[in-house]
Amino acid sequence: LEGSPLPRNMIENSMFEEEPDVVDLAKESPSYPIDSDDVVYEPRSSRLLVRGLGENDLDEEEEDYESSARLLGMSFMNRSSSQRSAAASSYTRQQPSNSCSVPSAKKMVVGILVLVIIAFVAMFIYFVPRCTFSKDGCQKTNSSIEQLYPKASNGELFPWTGLRLPASVHPVHYEISLQPNLTAMTFQGSVAISMVVLQETNKIVLHSYDMKIINSTFQDEKVNILEYKPWQQIAIKVSKELKKGEIYVLKIHYSANLSNSYDGLYNSSYIDTNGKRRVLAATQFEPLAARKAFPCFDEPAFKASFVIKITREAEYISLSNMPKVKTTPLGDGLFEDEFEKSVNMSTYLVAFVVANLSSVSKNVSNTLVSVYAVPDKKDQTHYALETVAKLLEFYNRFFEITYPLSKLDLVGIPDFLAGAMENWGLITFRETTLLIGDHSSPIDKQLVTSVIAHELAHQWFGNLVTMRWWNDLWLNEGFATYMQYMSIEEVFPELDIDNEFLSVRFKALAKDALNSSHPLSTKVYTPEEVAEMFDSVSYEKGASILLMLKATLSKVAFRKGVIEYLKRYRGLNTQSEDLWMSLSQVTNPHTDVAEMMNTWTVQKGFPLVTVNRTGIQVNLMQEHFVLNADNATDHSNLWHIPLTYVSDICNNSSSCKQVFLFKDKTATIEVSEKVKWLKFNYRSDGFYIVDYGEQGWRALIIALKENVNVLPHEDRAALINNIFALSRSDRVSFRQVLNLLVYLKNETETAPLTEALTQLNHIFMLLDKRSDLLLVSRMTVGSTIIKRLYQSWEEESSVSKQALRSALLETACHLGRPNCTNQANRLFVQWRTSNKTEHIPGDLLKTVLSVAAQTEKGWQVLLDTYKHSIYDSEKRKTLQALASTQDVRKIVWILKAALDGSEIQTPELPLVISTVCRHSAGYLHAWDFVKENWDKLTQKFSIGSFPLQSIIMSTTSQFSTKTHLDEVERFFGSLKERGSKMRSVQEAIETIKLNIQWMDRNLVTLWKWL
């Protein structure tokens, strides 16, 4: 899926009611995440207690409730409830009799303790039957077996008790035939699944969601399908054990509605240039929605081949992962398209589209590459075609594995929630992330190129080699994000992507500094937990630590290791360890990559390195850097930091870089007495921050004031970033931050200026939302950065300079500075009176339109533009302008229109909300809107999904008072299973607490400064 800045797909609803407290406690424990493969739901609490007894190494084959039950002493469960406590104690009495000799007093104590625990387990199982956790609730049952197995929808016992599927049967091949009806918005389907038995069993369990099963056969004999809806599973029971190594075939006929949300097989629509509403059907399966389109083993490790047939009307075409082999007329104006048998792949990568689309194509190293869009937008597809052609050639060369399919389609889908989705051979996009029109700016091109580079990298990282389970999602997303920046830097150097990557690393640091962050590899289990993995940590921190590793191993060794990994695991599923192993193999002298990288993937957060110099001795100390709102500290974590530094004796060239692996709590290095200053984390390649101590900071500030070029611009930006972070955790005073910022009057590079602007903007936003008007107005005229706002409106050459200009002018106009707003108004009038032929540079468009949107007339013009524009980047900027209005009635209207999807497409709601929240006029309205419409929001964007994460953070992260903190806590607390447990809720609360702390500490300094 496409990286963070864009809303991503959603997955399904809550599956569990409240969990028992014991589970929560276990979840919070800072232990290494256990391999999710040995997590099976069945009595969930008991599994945790089993783990407590040291039995956490169950392997997959044992993932049956029976095995856990055995471990716990099945005898308890087979008794009737009235006998249970007695049974428990009799069991405890029996234990000592098994010992051969008289135990020592110490052994006795331990023994008794163990027995007490076992008794507790028994009591626990007795008091908390598994039905407590299911939506059906507890029903009166006679036998304990019924309590362990859930009831299928027909009342029979469902033969499986885990959210993860049993591993005894593995699918080999699917034959899928689908007949979507775009008028009735329904579809009929049939699937024949060939599967191989890996372990004798008498049941087959797979996924299916919300479909009506018409009939089904197993080995061509009619078979009864059992369904357990809460877990989206179906199962068949067979009377004779299935034989190991044999192939069996299950066929299912079914019907369903096209999905109304943005996943599964869903209907999408748009208005064409003639004002006519057009419909299409498209798919979005990652992570858990293939099961909405066809019954399947919907976990990434169950790879299989697919043959797909789609019936369509004459006016549409159909596309799927593979090239079409034939079309058969079926009569009644219907045709059936059949596609080639696919390569082996995970279900989440299957895709198809039925729509009226036009395309452009090109042959690239024996692959037919095409870009599809709705007919009105066909002429906007050329940029994407040229771009994907170059990147495909690059990746073919870089990975030394040729893209394995004979075709590759990129399709712009109207009304698409994710940024893009890497389906094998059929990559789907939002129109904004694929189409480039005449008026698109270089920044728009940077976005489109980034998304294409990301999705294309997935064809290797993700599609060819796939993470075994969603706990290692970062292997997919971190890598694709890293490759996206790396490939663009190589292939499109003019796009200045390195500045973008730097700011992405800063963003990842900010997220990961919160206590509510999580380790890259995190145990995930429920659909909500899987959805939450699609966040800044998996994408941006993942990419950041890969960059750090590359910088440590060298470009050449890193690439060799990556090629080794892809070749070795081609077609298979992997875990983080497998990647580290491949990378270790290519290092010379041999480095244990896993040992180093595990410190970055299995513990959350990152280190702060504190530098303390006396003469030639430089003492270093590392600790977990966490912005702590609750004063809970944990100093025990250590990282293997590939520490780098330069000094004033030698700087500004990579050869000056000194490197050593910092593994312990403290270390000492020696430098020449002549050295005036040291700068650690050269070019900010490492995922850590540094505090230089008062003396060290002073030396750096003096050096920068004399000559900004003593350090590369990445290092200057990093100093700004780090000092703000340190001030937020109260390690340096805000006064010191301001001392550093003084050097900015000589700064000309984008990265440091952008970083300073971002940090100051953040403070400004908080003050603005507190309605601290006096301070806001002083900040408006006072700040060092904002004084630079004479920046020109003329064309800028480089993309990063354009981005900077765009950010500066946006801030200036947002603050209402007359020289900015007057010029913006002039440009707008020219644009409007010339009927939009008078060009506004694309990077200024949003700023100009946002100024124009503040008048009634301007707003109406823009609304009209929004409705009729066929250029999506223009359309999006127009929408942001509309949402920046200060008129409360318009704010209310626009929020509502985006929620109901009538005049503004619902996938844009997160963008509308975040734009509204930039301004004090709309901020509280947006928060009220979220509270009032919570249930509607969670129908559109499911719990845990990225759009919902974004909405929560936009509407709460600028509060900085106790009153608002209480309100936010109260609201989310009241949601219970409707979302109160989301990580983004914890993040929101933590952020507000930190804002309050910051204000308490620094308001006075700010008053003095401004």
Ligand SMILES: [Zn+2]
């Ligand atoms: Zn992705």
